[in-house]
């Protein structure tokens with residue numbers, strides 16, 4: 200297998216969002232969980248997205264895991280690696296976008312890296328280096344209340360410079376609009392001024408196509424699924440990849456179906472409220488989760504009694520005020536970790552009870568669940584909503600299964616039912 204494109208995603212929902220985009224653009228793509236071990240048989244593909252859970256861990260660990268993934272991808276021929284970050288630039292001043300970018304750039308020997316989280320398909324646009332989420336500056340969007348990485352600055356040149364050893368410049372929209380050579384000239388100018396990274400403006404997909412084309416001159420880029428679109432279209436336009444329409448087959452799995460929500464995003468809170476109109480929903484008590492283990496057992500007893508007759512949804516999600524109050528009592532990391540591990544324990548119990556169709560809302564939550572279930576890889580199936588595909592497990596010890604890993608911010612109001620409809 201010689202890869203045309205390698206990708207390292209900093210969380211699992213982000214990885215499936217990107218794998219979805221690459222598949223829709225015509226690249227044969229597989230999503231692996233962590234760096235695959237050599238025993239895992241992978242189909243012949245154009246792109247591999249290695250999913251890490253490195254967004255909110257200590258920066259030095261994120262760097263080490265990303266470098267290991269990069270080595271694995273380069274050893275399989277990947278001439279270009281995309282470091283996939285969140286389209287809302289989720290990070291803190293301690294990292295992890297800057298430190299990982301710096302380390303991968305040093306390994307790649309590139310002088311400058313193009314960086315853009317723009318993903319117009321989900322309303323993420325970048326203008327004059329400022330990130331907008333659905334038309335609202337990042338720091339005024341719901342991301343200001345994220346439980347792990349609240350975003351308080353929409354200027355990405357500033358945000359990235361605070362977490363990187365590199366000096367950071369800007370390729371503005373006026374330059375992007377002039378085309379590939381104008382971007383190349385601006386990058387050369389920035390590199391000459393000692394900049395190691397350039398945030399690139401993009402508002403519409405055609406700009407991402409030009410950005411993707413220029414990025415392919417380099418060995419590394421940093422971005423979200425919009426950058427994936429640009430790279431995939433660039434690979435196809437240059438004839439380096441022959442497009443295919445194949446995705447995972449859609450064989451029915453059957454049996455009970457369950458949903459788990461650990462995301463506290465506004466989108467997920469509204470989707471849970473909507474699901475309550477059509478399926479049994481159990482709301483966990485976050486305080487009890489942090490101080491003991493009984494909530495997982497209570498949830499499993501509840502689910503086992505209901506499962507099979509209808510889909511069930513178990514949610515820890517609460518409003519920004521309640522999240523802040525819990526964090527003030529127990530600490531941000533301790534609260535997040537305890538809830539993620541409880542979700543993982545519940546998923547283990549559900550799998551033992553025969554669940555082979557699972558919908559999970561939340562990036563960190565999905566990471567904790569998929570790790571606990573020891574799923575090695577996924578093939579991408581039909582698209583449920585922008586950025587959220589049905590995923591078919593590859594090489595799972597428990598056999599055939601399908602999952603959907605939803606980024607907290609993604610999906611329409613009836614997302615849980617939309618997903619279940621596509622997971623027969």
Ligand SMILES: Nc1ncnc2c1ncn2[C@@H]1O[C@H](COP(=O)(O)OP(=O)(O)O)[C@@H](O)[C@H]1O
Nearest residue numbers: 346462485515517535538539561562563564607
């Ligand atoms: N009620 C709650 N109070 C505080 N933190 C919570 C609560 N419910 C879930 N969490 C934590 O919030 C974080 C949500 O992150 P994540 O799952 O990545 O969702 P998203 O995709 O919206 O970012 C996780 O660490 C999760 O454990």
Ligand SMILES: O=C(O)[C@@H](O)C(=O)COP(=O)(O)O
Nearest residue numbers: 212213216285286562606607
């Ligand atoms: O780019 C995006 O917005 C998503 O692919 C993503 O990374 C979402 O992360 P979570 O909100 O933590 O699921």
